[in-house]
Amino acid sequence: MPLLPPIPLKTYLRNTPEIELWPAGLLHARGNATARLLARARRVLRRKRDGLYLAAELADGLHPLVPGLQREPGLAAARRALALLPPPAGGARHPLGTLPLHRLHERLATLGLDADGYGVRTGLPLVAEPDWLAFAGFDRWHRPLWLRIDAARAWQRLRAAALADGIVLEAISGYRSHDYQLGIFERKLARGQSVDEILAVNAAPGFSEHHAGLALDIGTLDEPPAETSFEATPAFAWLHAHAGAHGFAMSYPRDNPHGIVYEPWHWRFDPA
Known part of the structure; x- marks a missing residue:
């Protein structure tokens, strides 16, 4: 291919x-x-x-x-x-800033959560949003995919290497703002789920790896998004064998210490 x-x-x-x-x-x-x-x-x-x-x-x-x-x-x-100048085309030397953790306590209070207590209980760090993100193509639903520029380049390399081996990888989700994460909670609460039930699947606003523009939810053709059945696909087997060489690691394996369910679809790029 x-x-x-x-x-x-x-x-x-x-x-x-x-x-x-x-x-x-x-x-x-x-x-x-x-x-x-x-x-x-x-x-x-x-x-x-x-x-x-x-x-x-x-x-x-x-x-x-x-x-x-x-x-x-x-x-x-x-x-x-x-009024700011655009990042240069290369992007690598452009200084990458982060936004203040704006209104975080207010967001968490609407869910009955305390930032310090939640962080200690889960071991998840607070995650600031970058002040700019690179366009990394489109996701499965043809929505623009935004990532930090180093993660965007790594995703391109990862996807191309998989395709060379006959494996199609699709982005399901990339960067998400604190406000977007809160919206996930609000929509699930409206459907009758409890905050504790949602926290087993989604990190609280301000604590998701997606905020940094470094995390990707990955899927493949003819496979429902964000389901544990992804682990039985050739795409997951390929990721398990090769993602590390491209700087990606699965964040939430089984029995992870953060209390988040097993997510074989969630992979984070390590800029180090």
């Missing part, structure tokens, strides 16, 4: 505590008026907690997509991020 061509890592997401700055070409329009703006836009300001498009950056400035844009929390930080 032919190798996949490498994906250019020149497209990036600029990250701020409340708002993400997305390349407009990677977003789907929501209505005709939005479509006309997005067709001419460079970037779109997207609210992290619910994905709402807030404003489009055009050549002549910022065009609001919601009423009351000036009152939007985090707008000042997003405007400052708009």
